[in-house]
Amino acid sequence: MTRSARIIAGIVAVVLIAAVAAAFAIVWRPAFATIDPPAPQTFDAALVKKGRDLAAIGNCNDCHTVRGGRNFAGGLPVPTPFGTIFSSNITPEPETGIGRWSEAAFQRAMRSGVNREGQHLYPTFPYDHFTNVSDEDDRALYAFLMTRQPVRAPARENQLSFPFNQRFAIAGWKLLFLRHDTHQPDPKQSAEWNRGAYLVEGLAHCGACHTPRNALGAERNSAQFAGGDVDNWHAYALNDQSHSPVPWTADALFAYLRDGFHPDHGTARGPMAEVVSNLSSVPSSDVRAIAVYMAGVSGTPAADRKGQGEMALAQGKTAAQANAAGASIYAAACASCHESGRPLPYGGINLGRSTAISSPDPRNLANIVLSGVRAVEGERSPIMPGFAVSMNDEQATALLNYLRARFSNQPAWTGVDKTVQDARRAQTVFLQTSPGPRNAPADPMQRDKP
Incomplete structure (x- = not known):
C-alpha cells in the first residue's frame, strides 16, 4: 500500500470510528438502578392528591387502560401510520x-x-410535551x-x-424533533x-391531537392547533382556522x-369525551385557565363568522330539497329531537351550530350518527340513539349529505359513502376488541379499583 493510500485509509477509519462513536452517543442511554417498591404510606397525602389532579389533566388513565382492563395497567392499542403501539403498565407492580x-x-x-432500562420510548407517549412539566409536578x-394498586400485566x-x-431509530427522531426547552411564562x-x-403545552398535551403531523409523525409546529386525526376521529382546529359556526369564547x-357540552357547540364525543370526563374532577381554576389560554389561541373571530349558524339554517333549506331521501330520513329519525325546542336531555342541539356538520371532514358526524351519544351516569347530559343497526350505509350517506346541505353554508362533502363505511368498520373493530366499558369513575383516585 502506498503512503497516500495509507493516509486515505487512516482518514476513512477515523471518520468511521467517529461516526460510530457519535451514533453510540446519540442512541445509548444508561440504565437506572432498580429500587425496592416504596410503601404507599411513605408519600405525602397532599402530594398524592396533587398528582391525582395532574394525572387527570394529562388523561393518563385513558391511554394506559384497556377497555375492560385494570386501571393504568397498559395494553391499549394505539394505531399509527407505522403500525400499532401498545401502552405500557404504569402501576407500581415490580416486574x-x-x-x-x-x-x-x-x-x-x-x-x-x-x-428505566435505557430504551427509547415511542413518541406516542407525548414526552415532546412533557418536557414542559416542572420537577415538582413530575x-x-x-x-x-x-400509590396505585399494582397490577401484573406484561407488555404487549x-x-x-x-x-x-428498531428503537435506535427513535433517537434519530428525537434529534430532529425533540426540544428540551421548558415552558417559560409570558410576563x-x-x-x-x-x-x-x-398546562396546554405541557401535561394536557392538547396539540398532540389537535395539530397535524408530518411524514415522520412529529407535530407540524407551523400549523399548531390546526386540527389533527386520532382514532378515526378528526380533532378540530382550535386556532383561527376553526370551522365552528359559533366562535368559541373562554x-x-x-x-x-367542564361538562362536555355547550348549547352552541354540542357534545364532546370520541377521545374528547374521555378528556372532559377527567377534567370534570380537577380544580375548576385549572379548567378555566386552559379555557382562557385556548380562547387566546383561537383569536378574535372574523366578522363573517358571527351568526353563521343562523345564516346556514336560512340558506340551507333550499339547497337540501334536492335530497329527498336524506330529508325523509332526517324527518323520521332526527327532527323530533333537534327541532323540538325541548331542554336536555331530550332536546337536540341546533344543528346549524354543529361543528361536525360545518367541518371539512365528515368523519365525526358519521361516527355520531352510527354510535349515538350515551348518557353520562348521574348527570343531566345529552343523549342520542345510534343508528348503526337501523340505517344501512346508503341511508347514512344520504342523511349526512342532507345535514351538510341543510345546516351549513359550506360546499358539499366528497366521498361520504367511504367515510360511512370506514366509520362502521372502525366501530365494529372497536367493539370486537373491547370486552367491556372502560372504568371511568369521576374521581381518578378510585380508578385503580376493580
Missing part, C-alpha cells in the same frame, strides 16, 4: 410495571422518553402512580414494520393565561371542558 423505578428514572421518561405524578409486543420496530400575560399555557370553552 411488569414501574414499581422498581426511582423518581429520577420516572422523570427521565417524562422529559426524554427513555425508560414528583406529584410519581407519588400518585406509585408492538406491531411495527422495519425499521420502525405580558395574566397569571391565569400563563397557567393555562403551561366561557364556552370552560363549560364544554
Whole structure:
C-alpha cells in the first residue's frame, strides 16, 4: 500500500470510528438502578392528591387502560401510520410495571422518553410535551402512580414494520424533533393565561391531537392547533382556522371542558369525551385557565363568522330539497329531537351550530350518527340513539349529505359513502376488541379499583 493510500485509509477509519462513536452517543442511554417498591404510606397525602389532579389533566388513565382492563395497567392499542403501539403498565407492580423505578428514572421518561432500562420510548407517549412539566409536578405524578394498586400485566409486543420496530431509530427522531426547552411564562400575560399555557403545552398535551403531523409523525409546529386525526376521529382546529359556526369564547370553552357540552357547540364525543370526563374532577381554576389560554389561541373571530349558524339554517333549506331521501330520513329519525325546542336531555342541539356538520371532514358526524351519544351516569347530559343497526350505509350517506346541505353554508362533502363505511368498520373493530366499558369513575383516585 502506498503512503497516500495509507493516509486515505487512516482518514476513512477515523471518520468511521467517529461516526460510530457519535451514533453510540446519540442512541445509548444508561440504565437506572432498580429500587425496592416504596410503601404507599411513605408519600405525602397532599402530594398524592396533587398528582391525582395532574394525572387527570394529562388523561393518563385513558391511554394506559384497556377497555375492560385494570386501571393504568397498559395494553391499549394505539394505531399509527407505522403500525400499532401498545401502552405500557404504569402501576407500581415490580416486574411488569414501574414499581422498581426511582423518581429520577420516572422523570427521565417524562422529559426524554427513555425508560428505566435505557430504551427509547415511542413518541406516542407525548414526552415532546412533557418536557414542559416542572420537577415538582413530575414528583406529584410519581407519588400518585406509585400509590396505585399494582397490577401484573406484561407488555404487549408492538406491531411495527422495519425499521420502525428498531428503537435506535427513535433517537434519530428525537434529534430532529425533540426540544428540551421548558415552558417559560409570558410576563405580558395574566397569571391565569400563563397557567393555562403551561398546562396546554405541557401535561394536557392538547396539540398532540389537535395539530397535524408530518411524514415522520412529529407535530407540524407551523400549523399548531390546526386540527389533527386520532382514532378515526378528526380533532378540530382550535386556532383561527376553526370551522365552528359559533366562535368559541373562554366561557364556552370552560363549560364544554367542564361538562362536555355547550348549547352552541354540542357534545364532546370520541377521545374528547374521555378528556372532559377527567377534567370534570380537577380544580375548576385549572379548567378555566386552559379555557382562557385556548380562547387566546383561537383569536378574535372574523366578522363573517358571527351568526353563521343562523345564516346556514336560512340558506340551507333550499339547497337540501334536492335530497329527498336524506330529508325523509332526517324527518323520521332526527327532527323530533333537534327541532323540538325541548331542554336536555331530550332536546337536540341546533344543528346549524354543529361543528361536525360545518367541518371539512365528515368523519365525526358519521361516527355520531352510527354510535349515538350515551348518557353520562348521574348527570343531566345529552343523549342520542345510534343508528348503526337501523340505517344501512346508503341511508347514512344520504342523511349526512342532507345535514351538510341543510345546516351549513359550506360546499358539499366528497366521498361520504367511504367515510360511512370506514366509520362502521372502525366501530365494529372497536367493539370486537373491547370486552367491556372502560372504568371511568369521576374521581381518578378510585380508578385503580376493580
